[in-house]
Amino acid sequence: MIQKANICDTKSCFMCQNCLAEWHPAIAGNKTNLKVKKGDVIFKEGDPVTGIYFVYTGLVKVYKKWDTEKELIIRFAKEGAIFGHRGLGNNRTYPVSAAAMEAGVVCYISLEFFEATLKVNSNFTYQLLMFFADELRESERKMRNLAHMPVKGRVAEALVALQKQFGTNPEGFINISISRQDLASYSGATYETVFRMINELVNDGLISLSAKSIKINKLDTLSILAQDITFP
Amino acid sequence: MIQKANICDTKSCFMCQNCLAEWHPAIAGNKTNLKVKKGDVIFKEGDPVTGIYFVYTGLVKVYKKWDTEKELIIRFAKEGAIFGHRGLGNNRTYPVSAAAMEAGVVCYISLEFFEATLKVNSNFTYQLLMFFADELRESERKMRNLAHMPVKGRVAEALVALQKQFGTNPEGFINISISRQDLASYSGATYETVFRMINELVNDGLISLSAKSIKINKLDTLSILAQDITFP
DNA sequence: GAATTTTTATGACTTAAATCATATTTAAAT
DNA sequence: ATTTAAATATGATTTAAGTCATAAAAATTC
Numbered sequence: 061m062i063q064k065a066n067i068c069d070t071k072s073c074f075m076c077q078n079c080l081a082e083w084h085p086a087i088a089g090n091k092t093n094l095k096v097k098k099g100d101v102i103f104k105e106g107d108p109v110t111g112i113y114f115v116y117t118g119l120v121k122v123y124k125k126w127d128t129e130k131e132l133i134i135r136f137a138k139e140g141a142i143f144g145h146r147g148l149g150n151n152r153t154y155p156v157s158a159a160a161m162e163a164g165v166v167c168y169i170s171l172e173f174f175e176a177t178l179k180v181n182s183n184f185t186y187q188l189l190m191f192f193a194d195e196l197r198e199s200e201r202k203m204r205n206l207a208h209m210p211v212k213g214r215v216a217e218a219l220v221a222l223q224k225q226f227g228t229n230p231e232g233f234i235n236i237s238i239s240r241q242d243l244a245s246y247s248g249a250t251y252e253t254v255f256r257m258i259n260e261l262v263n264d265g266l267i268s269l270s271a272k273s274i275k276i277n278k279l280d281t282l283s284i285l286a287q288d289i290t291f292p
Numbered sequence: 293m294i295q296k297a298n299i300c301d302t303k304s305c306f307m308c309q310n311c312l313a314e315w316h317p318a319i320a321g322n323k324t325n326l327k328v329k330k331g332d333v334i335f336k337e338g339d340p341v342t343g344i345y346f347v348y349t350g351l352v353k354v355y356k357k358w359d360t361e362k363e364l365i366i367r368f369a370k371e372g373a374i375f376g377h378r379g380l381g382n383n384r385t386y387p388v389s390a391a392a393m394e395a396g397v398v399c400y401i402s403l404e405f406f407e408a409t410l411k412v413n414s415n416f417t418y419q420l421l422m423f424f425a426d427e428l429r430e431s432e433r434k435m436r437n438l439a440h441m442p443v444k445g446r447v448a449e450a451l452v453a454l455q456k457q458f459g460t461n462p463e464g465f466i467n468i469s470i471s472r473q474d475l476a477s478y479s480g481a482t483y484e485t486v487f488r489m490i491n492e493l494v495n496d497g498l499i500s501l502s503a504k505s506i507k508i509n510k511l512d513t514l515s516i517l518a519q520d521i522t523f524p
Numbered sequence: 525g526a527a528t529t530t531t532t533a534t535g536a537c538t539t540a541a542a543t544c545a546t547a548t549t550t551a552a553a554t
Numbered sequence: 555a556t557t558t559a560a561a562t563a564t565g566a567t568t569t570a571a572g573t574c575a576t577a578a579a580a581a582t583t584c
């Protein structure tokens with residue numbers, strides 16, 4: 061990770077978008093840009109929290125480890141997204157790790173300046189609160205799914221979520237380059253099981269594959285498999 | 293659930309404790325107290341979000357359902373605790389249900405007044421943000437555990453968490469009256485499996501039972517079983 | 525461009541945990 | 555007090571999903 065002075069535009073990230081215009085010079089004076097390569101670990105679970113990050117370009121995965129081999133991917137942060145904010149609250153170490161899935165630029169804000177930003181920009185604080193509420197809801201839905209939903213449904217859910225977040229390219233394939241192992245980690249299952257489920261979904265005609273890309277053929281049926289059904 | 297005008301003291305809950313003294317009369321004028329009986333469902337997953345709740349007395353479980361039979365208990369809210377706040381953010385229905393586990397009194401605040409309270413009390417907003425950060429961290433730790441930790445460890449974790457939240461009575465038993473089914477739902481496993489794991493923990497000498505109460509004998513060993521271990 | 529590492533692909537096997545079945549005890553309701 | 559319902563206790567069986575083993579294909583590195 062190489063520090064670079066002024067790459068980001070102080071306009072596009074979640075913080076810049078929700079802060080007062082008057083505060084932007086302060087942000088510009090306090091930010092640090094970092095160039096990351098594919099695979100770079102930006103911070104690790106257990107590291108002391110020193111600041112909060114934003115993705116300017118590229119893609120970052122946020123994950124938790126279990127023993128040395130296994131991980132669970134919590135979310136993907138793409139352009140504009142905040143990450144490292146799980147370090148806020150009553151703990152002094154990051155509860156998650158973050159790694160670049162592709163080369164890009166991230167913006168680092170020290171915790172002190174971030175906290176000052178919260179104090180000064182009540183709208184940003186409010187928007188961040190709403191963002192936390194959304195993330196918490198998603199997280200608890202996934203908890204429920206990990207506890208009760210079969211792997212096939214979780215894979216379906218993962219694919220629907222990826223398409224929702226990253227969209228599709230002109231040929232209709234989900235616009236993300238992700239390894240099967242990462243897809244497994246995002247689904248909360250092993251590589252082998254996810255591989256089998258992918259095969260089943262292909263056989264069911266719900267998705268199709270081309271090299272490493274995945275296309276959803278029947279979003280409705282797949283969504284039903286993945287669905288957040290509330291019983292009466 | 294019976295509406296009662298003025299039971300709560302406008303002092304003890306998470307909101308009252310973090311709002312300006314000047315705002316308390318406004319709270320007093322806008323709150324509604326509700327008497328709940330054991331088993332009363334206060335709101336259900338999918339209900340439109342109309343407001344936020346606080347526990348004045350009693351105990352509330354917050355849970356998500358899976359098909360008609362299974363549920364996953366997300367958390368327990370005891371005196372002072374906020375609940376229903378998962379209804380905040382970009383959705384208009386509660387993503388969880390809440391039910392009284394024992395008789396008590398809850399305080400209801402309409403969404404409009406709650407949002408006004410946030411606008412006026414920046415410290416409350418900030419504290420709520422930190423609370424969300426803590427809850428999100430906990431939720432994601434549990435996600436990881438549901439994905440990778442065996443049931444025995446999850447039961448150990450549940451017991452450690454319950455003792456931490458509710459403390460022990462003079463005889464050393466965890467100060468909560470909870471059914472095995474609810475303990476199973478909190479651990480994200482079936483009643484039968486949790487029953488077996490409880491037996492194992494008893495045989496291991498880590499816990500002991502008396503009627504419906506559970507005592508932790510070796511908190512250290514149990515914590516290791518349950519632990520949030522970060523590998524290097 | 526050869527060599528090594530990583531990712532993908534699959535079959536065979538094992539196991540943890542769910543399901544099913546059925547007592548027994550305890551608590552609630554009439 | 556008696557019936558009914560709910561919670562607890564356990565064994566037997568099934569199954570979903572993890573582990574192990576190994577090979578081919580891609581991607582990186584030297």
